[in-house]
Amino acid sequence: MTDTTKNTSQSHWFYSLVADPTTNANVHDDATVIDPERNGSPKVTSPEVSLTTKHEPGSVGALWLEGTPPADSVWAVEAIVEPRRRFRIWTILVSLGLLGLVVAGGAYAYFQPNRAAVETRAEYNTALVDLHNEMRTAQSVLDTVTGSESTPEDLANAYAPLGAFDVKAGAVRDLAVEPLPAAWPLIPTGPIDDLVPLRAELSLIATASDDLSNRLEITLEYRSSLGSVMNLPDLPTVADAAMINTLSVDLASFLADTTTVANGLPVDASFADHRDLLRTWLGDLAELQVTYLDALRNGDEATAATAVNTIHEGQRAVEVSLLETLNTVRSGLDALILETADAIAKIVNGA
The missing domain is CATH 1.20.58 (Methane Monooxygenase Hydroxylase; Chain G, domain 1)
Structure with a gap:
């Protein structure tokens, strides 16, 4: 057999293989067309044509279409890159937020x-x-x-x-x-x-x-306590029996009340001298009232007058001592008020 006859037979066989519809479908691919008029070279259709052509299952065209993922497929490039991009953005935002909190804290x-x-x-x-x-x-x-x-x-x-x-x-x-x-x-x-x-x-x-x-507070209590008991009853130098009995009761009450107050006065160094003088006078008054009342009963006006004068002198001495003590207290507390006020003003004014 000559070469020409051999080539013609082979071309005819390839043409028959593709063109014959009875040929096994698994052998040929409808996406490939053999054109014998172009020197027997095969012609493959483009992918665009394959997309619009109905293909047999398992054919190359079908496989071609199956290898093209849809736009919303998880294997699409956008589906892979976009979540990663969002992940990075959120990571950056969270990191910046944490950094801001750290800086603010x-x-x-x-x-x-x-x-x-x-x-x-x-x-x-x-x-x-x-x-x-x-x-x-x-x-x-x-x-x-x-x-x-x-x-x-x-x-x-x-x-x-x-x-x-x-x-x-x-x-x-x-x-x-x-x-x-x-x-x-x-x-x-x-x-x-x-x-x-x-x-x-x-x-x-x-x-x-x-x-x-x-x-x-001590000074106020001291003054308030003494103010209610330092009032002696009137002490006449002549009195009848009824008046003498009344004077006896009044003097006894005064002595008892004043002694109770004196013993309960606030203990403070500023009033120590006055308190001692008051107690001394109350002790003297206990004796003088006996002398005074006996003189009234005996009609001894001179002795009664002497006793009254002694009682009043002692009372005045106690009162003068209190005023002197109060003046001393006032002087000291005046200075304390001024010093404290000045110290406060310096701090408040930033001096």
Whole structure:
């Protein structure tokens, strides 16, 4: 067989294999067409044509279509890249948020001592200003409790303003013993440390104001106690039997009441001399009243007059001693009020 005849037979066989519809479908692929008119070279259709052509299951065209994932397929490029991109964005956002929280927390912790110091200073200043305003109240109470013309009613009305002053003094005292603010670990405590000398000054003012309040209260109690018992009954040098009996009862009551009050007077160094003098006079009065009443019964007017004069002299001595003591107390408390007020003003004004 010649070469020409052999080539013609082979071409005819390939053409028959593709063109014959009875040929096994598994052998040929309808996506490939053999064109014998172009020197026997095969022609393959484009993928675009395959997309619109109905293919047999298992054919190359069908496999071609199966290898093209839909747009919403999890194997599509967008379906793979987009979630990763979103994951990275959220990771960055969360990281930035955490970093912001850390920075904000660090800033808060760093400036916390300064804020605490400012708040504490404000509390100190408020309490000191309130106490300074009450210094006038303390001065008014002092005028009442040491005034020679003060009546029992005046003394009774002095308790309320004294209580108001004591409340303000107590507020300063509480702040003076309150611990300083605590700083967080590893945070500079400079602003809080600066409060140490200020609190020391506050403590001095609290001590002074407490002393002032206590001494005013003692003086007020001392004056109020004596005001109700130091009134002797009238002591005539001549009296009948009925009057003598009345005088005997009145003097006995006066002596008993005054002795009870004297024994219950507040113990204070400022009034020690007056208290001793009062007790001495009461001891003398117990003897003088016997002499006086006997003189009245015997009609001894001269002896009765001498006894009355001695009783009155002792009473005046006690009263003078009280006025002197009150003047001394007033002088000392006046100075204490001025010193405390000046100390408060210096702190509040930042001097």
